[in-house]
Amino acid sequence: MIKEEGHIGLLEATVLVYAILSAKLFMQAPGFLIEAGGPAAWQAALVMTAAGLLLLLPVGALARRFPGQGLPQIAEAVGGPVLGSLFSLYVLAWLFATTANSLRNFTEVYIGTILPNTPPSVLTFVALFCMAYGSYRGLESVGRATQVLLPVILAGIVLVLVFSMPRLQLSRLYPFWGHGLVYTVSGGAYNAGLLAEAIVVLILAYSLRDAKNVRKAGMLGVALFGLLSALTCAVLVMIFGAPDAAQQPFPLFNLSQLVYLGRFMQRTEALIVMFWFFNVAVRLIVLFHALVVTLTGMLRLPYHRPVIFPMAVLLFSTSLLPEDTLVVLRIMRDWLTPSGLGILFVPFLLLALALIRGKGVQSHAA
Amino acid sequence: MKRWQWLKDLLDPTAGSAGQLFTLGDRGDQPAVETTGPVLLADAQTRAEGVLTHIDNLLGAQDQGKKAMEQAGDLSASLDENVERLKKLFRMPDNKDLIIRDLQVATQPPTRAVVCFMEGLTDKIVINEHILQPLMLLAHLDHHVGSEGESGRTQFSVETVMQRLLPGHQTTEKYDMASISESLLAGDTVLFFENTKTALAVETKAPPGRSVGEPKAEQVVQGPQDAFVEAWRVNVALVRRRLKDPRVVTDILTVGRVSKNYVGMMYIDGIANPKVIAEVRRRVEAIDVDVVNGSGPLEQYIEDSPSSMLPGALTTERPDRTAAYLSEGNVALLADNSPYALIVPVTFWSLLQTAEDYYLRYPFGSFIRYIRLIALLITILVPSLYIAVVNYHHEMIPTELMLFIASSRENVPLPALVELILMDLTFELIREAGTRIPNVIGPTVGLVASLVLGQAAVEAKLISPLMVLIVAVTGLASFAIPHYVTSYGVRAWRFFVLAGAALLGFYGMAAAVFIMVLYVSGLRSFGVPFLTPVAPMRAQTSDAITRHPLYKMEQRPSYARPLDKQRQEEVVRTWDPMAPEPEKGGKS
Numbered sequence: 001m002i003k004e005e006g007h008i009g010l011l012e013a014t015v016l017v018y019a020i021l022s023a024k025l026f027m028q029a030p031g032f033l034i035e036a037g038g039p040a041a042w043q044a045a046l047v048m049t050a051a052g053l054l055l056l057l058p059v060g061a062l063a064r065r066f067p068g069q070g071l072p073q074i075a076e077a078v079g080g081p082v083l084g085s086l087f088s089l090y091v092l093a094w095l096f097a098t099t100a101n102s103l104r105n106f107t108e109v110y111i112g113t114i115l116p117n118t119p120p121s122v123l124t125f126v127a128l129f130c131m132a133y134g135s136y137r138g139l140e141s142v143g144r145a146t147q148v149l150l151p152v153i154l155a156g157i158v159l160v161l162v163f164s165m166p167r168l169q170l171s172r173l174y175p176f177w178g179h180g181l182v183y184t185v186s187g188g189a190y191n192a193g194l195l196a197e198a199i200v201v202l203i204l205a206y207s208l209r210d211a212k213n214v215r216k217a218g219m220l221g222v223a224l225f226g227l228l229s230a231l232t233c234a235v236l237v238m239i240f241g242a243p244d245a246a247q248q249p250f251p252l253f254n255l256s257q258l259v260y261l262g263r264f265m266q267r268t269e270a271l272i273v274m275f276w277f278f279n280v281a282v283r284l285i286v287l288f289h290a291l292v293v294t295l296t297g298m299l300r301l302p303y304h305r306p307v308i309f310p311m312a313v314l315l316f317s318t319s320l321l322p323e324d325t326l327v328v329l330r331i332m333r334d335w336l337t338p339s340g341l342g343i344l345f346v347p348f349l350l351l352a353l354a355l356i357r358g359k360g361v362q363s364h365a366a
Numbered sequence: 367m368k369r370w371q372w373l374k375d376l377l378d379p380t381a382g383s384a385g386q387l388f389t390l391g392d393r394g395d396q397p398a399v400e401t402t403g404p405v406l407l408a409d410a411q412t413r414a415e416g417v418l419t420h421i422d423n424l425l426g427a428q429d430q431g432k433k434a435m436e437q438a439g440d441l442s443a444s445l446d447e448n449v450e451r452l453k454k455l456f457r458m459p460d461n462k463d464l465i466i467r468d469l470q471v472a473t474q475p476p477t478r479a480v481v482c483f484m485e486g487l488t489d490k491i492v493i494n495e496h497i498l499q500p501l502m503l504l505a506h507l508d509h510h511v512g513s514e515g516e517s518g519r520t521q522f523s524v525e526t527v528m529q530r531l532l533p534g535h536q537t538t539e540k541y542d543m544a545s546i547s548e549s550l551l552a553g554d555t556v557l558f559f560e561n562t563k564t565a566l567a568v569e570t571k572a573p574p575g576r577s578v579g580e581p582k583a584e585q586v587v588q589g590p591q592d593a594f595v596e597a598w599r600v601n602v603a604l605v606r607r608r609l610k611d612p613r614v615v616t617d618i619l620t621v622g623r624v625s626k627n628y629v630g631m632m633y634i635d636g637i638a639n640p641k642v643i644a645e646v647r648r649r650v651e652a653i654d655v656d657v658v659n660g661s662g663p664l665e666q667y668i669e670d671s672p673s674s675m676l677p678g679a680l681t682t683e684r685p686d687r688t689a690a691y692l693s694e695g696n697v698a699l700l701a702d703n704s705p706y707a708l709i710v711p712v713t714f715w716s717l718l719q720t721a722e723d724y725y726l727r728y729p730f731g732s733f734i735r736y737i738r739l740i741a742l743l744i745t746i747l748v749p750s751l752y753i754a755v756v757n758y759h760h761e762m763i764p765t766e767l768m769l770f771i772a773s774s775r776e777n778v779p780l781p782a783l784v785e786l787i788l789m790d791l792t793f794e795l796i797r798e799a800g801t802r803i804p805n806v807i808g809p810t811v812g813l814v815a816s817l818v819l820g821q822a823a824v825e826a827k828l829i830s831p832l833m834v835l836i837v838a839v840t841g842l843a844s845f846a847i848p849h850y851v852t853s854y855g856v857r858a859w860r861f862f863v864l865a866g867a868a869l870l871g872f873y874g875m876a877a878a879v880f881i882m883v884l885y886v887s888g889l890r891s892f893g894v895p896f897l898t899p900v901a902p903m904r905a906q907t908s909d910a911i912t913r914h915p916l917y918k919m920e921q922r923p924s925y926a927r928p929l930d931k932q933r934q935e936e937v938v939r940t941w942d943p944m945a946p947e948p949e950k951g952g953k954s
Binding site: 143 | 761762764870871872873876877880881886888895897900901903
């Protein structure tokens, strides 16, 4: 496998999965869920979580059948050089598009909130430097850094939600079933594509000491994100109302602007956005690392470091292609989220193929 | 005539320069063969003589058994030859430090001998009373030796001299010139005898050194007031005084081809992990350089990341702290000529701890640790926060405060960043000057620098009063970081984060902090992740940040993987009616 990587434990893997997903809360994920579920957006978030957990179940079985291996190796072992490479290529392409889109989206968040006069390329370059450096240091360092920064990452969301409590209006959660249970369930299930990044737990499965922890980490990370996104959606709906909340490009930032803790603490959004940086940086680093590792695995290279710089240049160029924020959002909503559903089916298909073809360690198979 | 020559030299710029000025030659010139040749030749000759004598001795001993073969060194049976080689080895007569004294041992018949020792490193009284006096005056009084001569007086043999004539507490036989020179340089006295291929080294070490004093950088209010000194043996004794356990091991390693500095490696057998001990030994033994001058350079040769901003080993001048770490399974290195011990492995959190934490009651111990943690954050973040807020995020500042800042900066012509960098550099200048200048005028300079300079800069409207406050608070906070080298690293990071804040406000600041955390997360000290037990999280984290009650710290810290994890029984306050009943069967 990849050399110079080190190992991560269950807690680090869980925190990483949570961090790559929770960064979406600062962007448009709550808006998508509120659009789908209306006043019942929190229910849509729970449905999304349940669907994601269901689709991620095969991840654990795959990791146990192919201990110490990542997605590209598993795909090749299961599907052979052609079909396996197609699987990996699909994941690679999706990861590349998602990372580039996230990078640009992240840049736009900062330009739209606290640094309006800064050129996007400068912010992108700084974020990209963090990504490249994180990938260079390896997953072990990233996992530990995330663990150290977890209180700050959590504070970035929880504090905003807690400090918004004086403005909550419970009546805005009604009608309780939103647009109707069918819409809520279908909208929630459709938005399970928002959880597709959890696939990185399979890509990076080789770095976990115990294969059993792959499933646990994926499940715990997704569940934690699901709970927090349900809470966020509920708070946003209770404060802005469903129609308004669904229209906002950065609803959580707007919420942070409303925080008022007396005369001395009234404009803390810049500070909160700084906390968010840590979360978004972890997301970008892990996505970037997964991308680099997938390519390294497909090319059967022993080291991932030579791939970092070319990949960073490609991402930099690609992320600056969209004309404006609207194009970035449209790509995410219309292309990446639906295709993310496909990504969640990859472990399922790989496991089915492995069972049919009898590949992997039989005795440990689920 | 002389005046005429002087005038000529003065007027003619070329006169006298070529022939009279001392020069080592142009850059890149190698020393001339005429200069190096004789030196190299003399060295080679001395070595060749030794090798030839060694071969002779081996050939002579091959029929006399294994022990004789082992004892066959490069010493000759001729006393004069041995002394001559020693003189060449020590560059005599240019070198005046080696003292060579001829004498006759008062045996029957009298035997010629030579006593050698290094001036300044030895105890003259021991040499006079325990070596020269017995050999020269008292040997003839000994009538009870089995191998007696006709007159009833002792016949000469090395064993007899060693066992009956030299009352020194440590006497060892030497068979080769290398170990003899090593003993001499360590402060031993060496005896050569006529017609004997064995020399005797008698322990007479008395190197100059100061007595045990108070700690300079790690003072405590409650707790012992002794500190390490430059003599490593004294330091070992200071630690042993606190750990009266036969399992405490002191292994002696030597580093430096020229310095041949002793390094005492201390650990507790049965607690310290053998893998850690082996790794420490491996790294120290791998050092192949001329000089290793104490614990500072030693640390740089053995730490995992020598270019890191944070140290890979904990330096402490406190024997109590060293003993505490040894009892937790760490390894201590006590280098000669250094009043500091190196403790390995080390974690980031131990760099923020002091001995005082444990001497105080636990709530106060925890409290001062939190204060230090806050001090760390203030040192790194406060200047950057100020710059980011003033330059990029004005909206964060309440209106009254913003008006105050604006009014205080109104007359200052410099941008806030330049103002801060100037003040920070001045502060570093004062700190460095305060460290280097003599103690007598040190406080005066500190006072002048801090009060007069600050006041003058504000009055001259070069610096705003708020900036003085920020730099002062930051500087004060940096002093609260107890470990000297860590404090350096943190101060350097402050500038890195400041650069991020100056370029991109909170965004750049967050990026710099993130890179910093990422970097530290990847560091290791002798295989131990630097941020453990916080990341990776270990179940036993009670002594990293919060200082829990001593009676509840049953386990040793797990990061060094001690062989014996249990520090104490689960219930140690057995007399306490509130304490839980101890479990039957002992350890949990």
